[in-house]
Amino acid sequence: MKKLLVLLMGVAIVIAITACGNKASKPADTTSPAATTQAAGGQNVTLKATNFKFDQTEYRVKKGEPVTITLDNSQGIHGASIKEFNVKLDNSNKTFTFTPDKTGSFPITCSIMCGSGHANMKTTLIVE
Numbered sequence: 215m216k217k218l219l220v221l222l223m224g225v226a227i228v229i230a231i232t233a234c235g236n237k238a239s240k241p242a243d244t245t246s247p248a249a250t251t252q253a254a255g256g257q258n259v260t261l262k263a264t265n266f267k268f269d270q271t272e273y274r275v276k277k278g279e280p281v282t283i284t285l286d287n288s289q290g291i292h293g294a295s296i297k298e299f300n301v302k303l304d305n306s307n308k309t310f311t312f313t314p315d316k317t318g319s320f321p322i323t324c325s326i327m328c329g330s331g332h333a334n335m336k337t338t339l340i341v342e
């Protein structure tokens with residue numbers, strides 16, 4: 215009888231180890247989509263707009279890597295335009311992704327007549 219018990223326990227241990235092995239392989243599967251997302255992440259620029267300026271005097275990005283640019287109107291209603299890269303953002307089109315193919319300084323201007331400070335509402339995109 216004792217021998218049978220030992221045998222059953224042995225089988226139980228083998229099953230337990232096998233079950234654990236299956237569990238251990240699952241987290242490895244779930245990490246792979248996250249790694250893919252990171253690789254495709256690229257560069258993110260957020261233009262935070264208030265009356266009547268953007269939150270930074272310049273925004274730096276790298277040439278040849280995708281840039282996702284987002285307009286965040288935290289005060290007033292503004293637009294953002296970068297003519298060189300055909301970027302036009304406003305409240306109905308807040309995000310745009312492009313890949314800068316040249317280096318330099320490119321003006322970012324407000325594209326909506328937002329009020330008295332509109333003409334001075336400018337900043338710069340610097341591509342390095």
Ligand SMILES: [Cu+2]
Pocket residue numbers: 292293324325326327328329331332333335
């Ligand atoms: Cu404006």
